[in-house]
Amino acid sequence: MIEAIPIQLVIMLVGLAATMAFVGLNAIVLVYLERKVAGFIHRRPGPYEVGPHGILQPFADGLKLVGKQIFTPKGADSFLYWLAPMISMAPAVVCFLVIPFGPHLQIINTNVGLVLILAFTGVNVLALCIAGWTSQNKYSLLGAARGVSQSVAYEIPLLLSVLPIIFLTGTFNLFDIATNQGSWPWQWFVVTQPLAFIIFFICALAETNRAPFDLPEAESELTAGFHTEYSGMGFALFFLSEYAYMVIAACVGAILFLGGFKGPIVDGWWWFLAKVYILLLIMIWIRWTFPRVRFDQLLNICWKWLIPLAILNLLITLLVIAL
């Protein structure tokens, strides 16, 4: 006798499909935005001729990458080599399951949402490590080493900057954290915790390997870092997962500090998307404004500034709560 399929499983599968579509759509929009904004910052039009105002550009790029010759370097472990982009991509999809997009738009409402996101985004480091190790290329290996040390270092201030919010709300549930904040901008945690927000944002940039912290793929010294040897779809998957992690970072930032789906007049997913995209645009803006930092500078910022400031912020918050 076949038991009835549990409703949870159905919701989960539908949710996974929906989040995959969301990730793909976001990647397309972000590729276009990134190139267009880069163009505007350089005072040039950016992609313009492929479709009206270049809107077909990401599709052309995507199809071209699908049509490229697939290549495995000589001497590489081809199983691990092709596993790496998938390990990088898969956790990103899972993270979207717990994000509350709107008051009634959340796939799984779990009370460990934030922990789940922080844990799954950490898996990306493993992907960088495998990609760098199996590529049989010195640039890949150096890029992977940098990626790992950077991610491990920045995980600490990231967690420390998230902790005050958890103490203030008393929950790991992303939905509850969002509903703990009011509808108007002065009721959001960014007002009470500005330092935590800044630290969180800097760490998010470093964790997603975005410029000015894109040392794992620094073009000037490491060719393309850990994905030097990946052509076609492997490269496209790494690209996709980078954008997916950017979106996750922006989502978490919007929920923790900007009130999530809460907004003036009517709450809803529109406020959430607007906040996420504002954060993403700031990330793109930072990328095209600042030069890349050196590696010692990167670690100095982390160990000498961000961690002490985050601990200080945490202690002050605890003191205020205790009083």
Added chain:
Amino acid sequence: MAQENQGLTFPFADTTTDEPIVDIAPVRKILDICRAMSLWPMTFGLACCAIEMMGFGMARFDSARFGAEVFRPSPRQSDLMIVAGTISRKMAPLVVRLYEQMPGPKWVIAMGNCAISGGPFVYKDQYGIVEGVDTIIPVDVYVPGCPPRPEGLLEGLFHVQKKITGKRWWPLPQTAEAN
């Protein structure tokens, strides 16, 4: 010393690439259009012509309009090799290796007189310069000039697109139409 037997010639690059897995006419046509519209060049310059290649990507000429501004540093991710400059004999094996490292389908633009034929460096008994990049790798489009202006390189890009899809996509400049 004898001038012969110094190993100054280079073998021609290995041009084999994998056959496409799916090779149906309509799919191929769409893919070709996509390839033509997103030709990512390799970050790779050999001499003075590379300065004009940088101009080709910058604000005034902006190759981004045609989807060709993503200069990829890794040959594995690039589609177009712009040989911009003089190829010295020391550099020639590296040019060949970079070409062989690019996954197919790939195209090559020989930019400037040096890359086309050796340019100003061709004289009797010269020993340091490869006279024309087409002696070591296959070339699709030649852009003459010393150096060619960025408009010239853009025109070269359009010719690569024409070569891929069999159709010119953008209008000709007015002076060319008048002739």
